[in-house]
Amino acid sequence: MTIETSQIDNHTSTEPGMSEADVFFDIEDKAIGFDEKFEETEAVSQRAESTTASQDQIHSLHTSLLQASILASRYSFTPKVAITTANSGVNSIQLSKNYNYLFLGGDDGFLRKYNFVKSLKGDTPLTIQQKHFVVDGIYNNGFIVSYTPNEILQPASKIKSASVNNSEEYYPLKSKVLGMDIQSECHFGLLGQENGDVLLQGVRYKEGKIYHVFKEDDNKGMNNFIKLNNDEDQFFAAGYFDKRLRLYDLNNGKLKSNTTIGDSQLSNVEFRSIHGSSIFPKDHDESDIDMLFEDDDDNDDDDDEKELNEGDKKIYDDYINPKSFKTKFDENILLTSQLNGKTNIFDLRVSNTSDFGNPAVSLLKADETPPWALNSSWSFSGDKVFVGRRNASVEQFDIRNPSKPERLIKFPKKSGEVTCVRTLPNDNKIICASIDNIRVYDLENDKFNILPGHHGGYISNLYLDPTARFLITTSGNKGVISNSGVSTDLSFVYTIDNY
Numbered sequence: 001m002t003i004e005t006s007q008i009d010n011h012t013s014t015e016p017g018m019s020e021a022d023v024f025f026d027i028e029d030k031a032i033g034f035d036e037k038f039e040e041t042e043a044v045s046q047r048a049e050s051t052t053a054s055q056d057q058i059h060s061l062h063t064s065l066l067q068a069s070i071l072a073s074r075y076s077f078t079p080k081v082a083i084t085t086a087n088s089g090v091n092s093i094q095l096s097k098n099y100n101y102l103f104l105g106g107d108d109g110f111l112r113k114y115n116f117v118k119s120l121k122g123d124t125p126l127t128i129q130q131k132h133f134v135v136d137g138i139y140n141n142g143f144i145v146s147y148t149p150n151e152i153l154q155p156a157s158k159i160k161s162a163s164v165n166n167s168e169e170y171y172p173l174k175s176k177v178l179g180m181d182i183q184s185e186c187h188f189g190l191l192g193q194e195n196g197d198v199l200l201q202g203v204r205y206k207e208g209k210i211y212h213v214f215k216e217d218d219n220k221g222m223n224n225f226i227k228l229n230n231d232e233d234q235f236f237a238a239g240y241f242d243k244r245l246r247l248y249d250l251n252n253g254k255l256k257s258n259t260t261i262g263d264s265q266l267s268n269v270e271f272r273s274i275h276g277s278s279i280f281p282k283d284h285d286e287s288d289i290d291m292l293f294e295d296d297d298d299n300d301d302d303d304d305e306k307e308l309n310e311g312d313k314k315i316y317d318d319y320i321n322p323k324s325f326k327t328k329f330d331e332n333i334l335l336t337s338q339l340n341g342k343t344n345i346f347d348l349r350v351s352n353t354s355d356f357g358n359p360a361v362s363l364l365k366a367d368e369t370p371p372w373a374l375n376s377s378w379s380f381s382g383d384k385v386f387v388g389r390r391n392a393s394v395e396q397f398d399i400r401n402p403s404k405p406e407r408l409i410k411f412p413k414k415s416g417e418v419t420c421v422r423t424l425p426n427d428n429k430i431i432c433a434s435i436d437n438i439r440v441y442d443l444e445n446d447k448f449n450i451l452p453g454h455h456g457g458y459i460s461n462l463y464l465d466p467t468a469r470f471l472i473t474t475s476g477n478k479g480v481i482s483n484s485g486v487s488t489d490l491s492f493v494y495t496i497d498n499y
Contacts, residue, residue, distance in 0.1 A: 002385070004363070004456060005073045006192070007389050008253055021022075021280055027076045029165055030088065043148070044292045054305040055216050056322070058098070058325070059230055059320065059325065061324045062320050062325060062466060062467050063319065063320055065293075065467035065468070065469060066086065066320060066425065066466065066467050066468060068498060069425040069426070069467065069468035069469075069498050070380070070425040070495075071426070072376070072425075072498030072499060073122050073426070073428075073498050073499060074429075074498070075424060075429065075440070075446045075496055075497070075498050075499075076496070076497040076499070077440070077451050077471060077494045077496055078494060078495050078497070079134075079135065079137065079138050079451075079452055079453045079493070079494050080120055080138070080139045080140060080493050080494065080495055081119045081120060081138070081140045081141065081142060081492065081493035082126060082130070082133075082134040082140070082141065082453070082489065082490055082491075082492055083104070083119070083141060083142035083491040083492070083493070084130055084141060084142075084489065084490060085104065085106055085108075085112070085489050085491065086108070086489070087108070087489055088106040088107045088108035088110070088305070088487075088489060089106065089107040089458075089475060089476030089477060089486065089487030089489065090104045090106055090107075090460060090461070090474035090475060090487070091102070091105050091106070091107065091176060091177060091178050091179075091180075091224070091460055091474075091477070091478045091479060092105035092177060092178065092179060092180035092192075092226075092460075092478075093105070093184040093461045093463050093472060093474050093491075094180060094181060095116065095160070095463070095465055095470075095472070096116075096182060096184060096185070096186050096281065096322060097184040097185055097186075097325050097326075098325070099116050099117060099465070100115070100116065100117070100186070101113050101114065101116060101145065101182075101186060101204075102114040102115075102116040102119070102142070102472070102493075103180065103182050103203070104474065104491060105150070105176075105177025105178070105180040105191065106123065106176070106177055106476075107176050107177075107476060107477075107487070108174075108176075108261065109149055109150050109174025109175055110147045110148065110149055110150070110174070110175065110177070110458075111148050111149075111150060111177050111180070111189065111203070112142075112144060112146075112147045112148065113144070113145045113146045113147065113203065114142040114144050115144075115145050116144060118143035119140060119141070119142045119143045119429075119493065120140070120493070120495075121140075121279040122139060122140040123141070123143050123163065124141045124142065124143045124144075125139055125140060125141060126138065126139055126140065126141045127141075127455045133490065134453065134490070135452040135453055137452075138453070138492075141291065142491075146207055148201070148203070148207050148208035149172045149208065150174055150175050150176070150177045150191050150193060150199065150368055151172040151173065151174060151175075151199070151208075151210065152172075152173045152174065152175050152193060152195065152197075153197075153210070153213060154173055157327065157369040157398055158161060164310065168360075169341055170372050173189065175195065175386070176193075176194055176222075176479055177191055177192070177194065178192040178194065178223055178224040178240075178478065178479045179191075179192030179198075179223045179224045179225045179226035179227075179237065179238075179412060180192065180226055181226045181227055181228045181235065182203060183232055183326035183493040184232065184323070184325065185204075186203050186204035186217075186328060187204065187205075188201065188202060188211065189201055189202075189203040190226050190228070190237075190352055191226075192222065192223030192224060192225070192226050192237065193217075193222065194221070194222040194479070195221075195222070195282045196215070196216065196219030196221055196222065196223055196239055196242065197213050197214065197215045197219075197223070197225060198213070198214040198215075198223055198235075198237050198248075199212075199213055199214075199464070200212040200213070200250075200352070202210045204381070208486055212253055213405070214237070214248055214253065214255075216246065216255065216258070217321050217379065218242075218244075218258075219239060219241060219242050219244075220239060220241045220242040221239055221241035221242055222239060222240050222241070222479050223238070223239050223485060224238070224239070224240045224257055224266075224478055224480065225237065225238040225239075225266070225268075225269040226303065227269075227271065229327055229331055230274075230321055230324075230326075230329065230331065232249060232250075233249070233250050233326060234247060234248060234249050234256070235247075235248055235250065238261065238266055238269045239266070240265050240266055240267075240479060240480060241265060242263040243260060243263065243264070243265070243266055244259060244261065244399060245258075245259050245260075245261045245272065245346075245348075246258050246259075253319075253472050256289055257346070260333065261336055261344075261346050262336055262338055262344070263338075263340075263342075264337060264338040264339055264340040264342065265338060265339045265340075265480070266336055266337075267337050267338060267373060267374045267375065267478075267480050268335075268336065268337040268373075268374065268375045269330065269334065269336050270328045270334070270335045270336075270376065270378060271329040271330060271334055271335070272329065272333035272378050272382050273327065273328070273329055273330065273378060273380065273381075273382045274319075274328040274329055281320075292404060295333060300469050303485075313476050315473030319466075320467075325466060326466060327466045328381075331348070332347060332348045332349050333346075333347060333348070334346045334347075334348060335372040335376055335377075335378055335385060336376075337374070337375060337376040337387060337481070338358075338373060339372065339373070339374070340371050341365055341369070341370070341372050341373050341389075342362065342373070343362075343363040343365075343373055343376050343385065343387050343397075344359035344361065344362050344363070345359055345360055345361040345362075345363070345399060346359050347360040347383075348358060361402050363374060363385060363387065363395075363397045363402045363404060363405075364402065364403055364404060365387075365389075365395060365401070365405070365407060365465070366395065366404065366405050368397065368426065369389055369391065369393070370389065370391055371386065371388055371403065372390040372417070373387050373389065374386075374388060374390075374417065374418075374419050374420075374480065375387075375418070375419060375420045375421050376388070376421065377421045377422055377423060377430075378423070379423045379427050380423050380424070380425050380426075380427045382397060383398065383399060383400070383429075384398055384399070384459045385397040385399060386421045386423065386430055386433075387421070388417070388418030388419060388420065388432065389417070389418055390417040390418075391413075392410065392411045392412065392413050392414075392415045392416060392417070392418065392434065393408055393410045393411065393418065394408075394409040394411075394418055394421060394430070394432055394441075395407060395408055395409075396408070396409065409430075409432070409441060411432070411434060411439065411448075414436065414437065415434040415436045415437065416434050416435025416436055417434065417435055417458075418432055418433065418434050418458065419433050419434070419458045419459050419460075420432075420433040420459040420462045421433070422462035422464060424440075424464075425468050427443075428443050428444050429441065429442055429443065430443065431451075431462050431471070432448075433454070433459030433462060433473070434455065435457065435458070436455060436456065437450045437451070437454060438450070438451040438453070438454045438459065438462075438473060439451070451494065453473065453490075453494075454473055454475065454488065454490070454492060455488070456488060457475045457486055458475060458476065458477055458486040458487065459473055459474070459475055459489035460474050460475060460476035460477065460478045460487075461473065461476075468496060468498075469495065469496055470493060470494065470495060470496065471493075471494040472479065472491065472492070472493050472494075473492045473494075474489060474491045475487045475488040475490055475491065
């Protein structure tokens with residue numbers, strides 16, 4: 001930078017004892033410092049732009065992978081990892097952004113964190129003894145990073161600390177990890193407890209440190225469902241006995257809503273995918289069911305057709321959240337299943353009216369179906385619902401005609417209860433977990449294949465990552481079934497290839 005002498009005369013004054021040359025060099029030093037700060041700021045800005053571009057590229061890759069899975073006609077599952085959890089069932093599961101960490105919430109009161117990439121690479125192989133309990137071809141165990149207790153807070157008077165007269169170490173009182181969700185960057189985790197509390201604690205920095213406890217006096221029992229919203233600044237929590245859905249604001253820790261969503265024990269809660277199609281014609285009389293399918297913007301048919309013709313990328317861009325890389329979901333539409341067999345759909349947009357508490361849609365089971373439902377799931381398109389039953393069957397509903405199942409999928413009677421159901425992105429295949437095995441059922445050809453790995457226990461989760469490249473299965477009772485011995489204490493990671 002060149003500085004004219006006239007600039008010195010006009011903008012500076014000579015301090016006592018300083019010559020004009022000293023003033024000149026002093027200003028030049030400041031100018032050089034300004035240049036360095038400017039260059040540093042510019043470099044930071046370039047790094048930020050580079051990071052944003054990198055995030056956009058990763059999001060585009062995720063979208064492309066999901067698109068390929070949606071258009072696939074068949075899938076191939078290969079078991080890669082068998083995670084042992086030391087005589088503890090797993091109730092909840094989460095995978096962090098960019099597949100860095102896998103979190104499992106256990107019956108023994110610990111939240112386990114695994115390095116997902118190292119687990120797939122086989123950095124921790126199964127021991128010879130562990131291989132006896134899994135099928136041939138699985139050699140990798142989970143690469144565990146840490147485990148932290150789901151601690152129940154106690155009064156200071158009940159806590160025994162080590163002292164001169166007391167040599168006992170402090171052991172925290174733990175609760176089963178029931179519902180659980182993890183912020184995409186692992187900045188914090190939300191853990192549900194048996195007493196109805198929800199802990200906000202560190203899971204990446206200061207692991208296990210409790211930052212806040214969400215507690216309500218009218219909560220009747222365990223929180224077995226926790227879900228962060230799309231922006232990750234609020235979260236939903238629902239209790240098994242409580243039968244209420246609560247919405248909390250993470251910015252101030254306050255309860256925003258507290259609404260009834262059932263009349264019996266809640267076994268499963270699931271939000272509808274945001275890409276559910278709008279299928280009703282314009283002249284159709286609007287009803288509660290129509291609200292599930294209507295768009296926020298009233299675009300005419302020509303505009304919709306034009307958008308579809310703009311390219312596949314635009315169609316699939318909204319499936320995955322560009323910030324968290326999680327699957328987007330509709331925060332207004334909620335599917336619930338209950339142990340008494342009822343399956344309901346609620347519309348949270350009417351939460352301030354006297355009608356709330358009554359579902360927008362009730363899916364009525366078939367006459368021959370016993371009253372029991374441990375799990376239900378939306379189809380990927382969001383217009384059908386699958387409900388697992390205890391008579392070794394799965395009921396398929398079209399929510400436009402909820403009075404009866406449109407299809408009954410039957411498995412061998414000896415296979416046992418269907419404890420978990422998940423649909424694959426092409427909507428032609430569903431994954432059904434029974435007591436004996438996990439099956440992939442082909443809805444078009446009316447046949448199934450058995451996935452190697454699981455055998456002889458309840459499946460608590462069938463987790464598909466947002467790109468549908470990985471399937472993770474966990475065994476446990478989610479705090480719902482009190483029977484002992486329902487867990488195999490094994491979780492499996494499958495890679496999915498589509499064709």
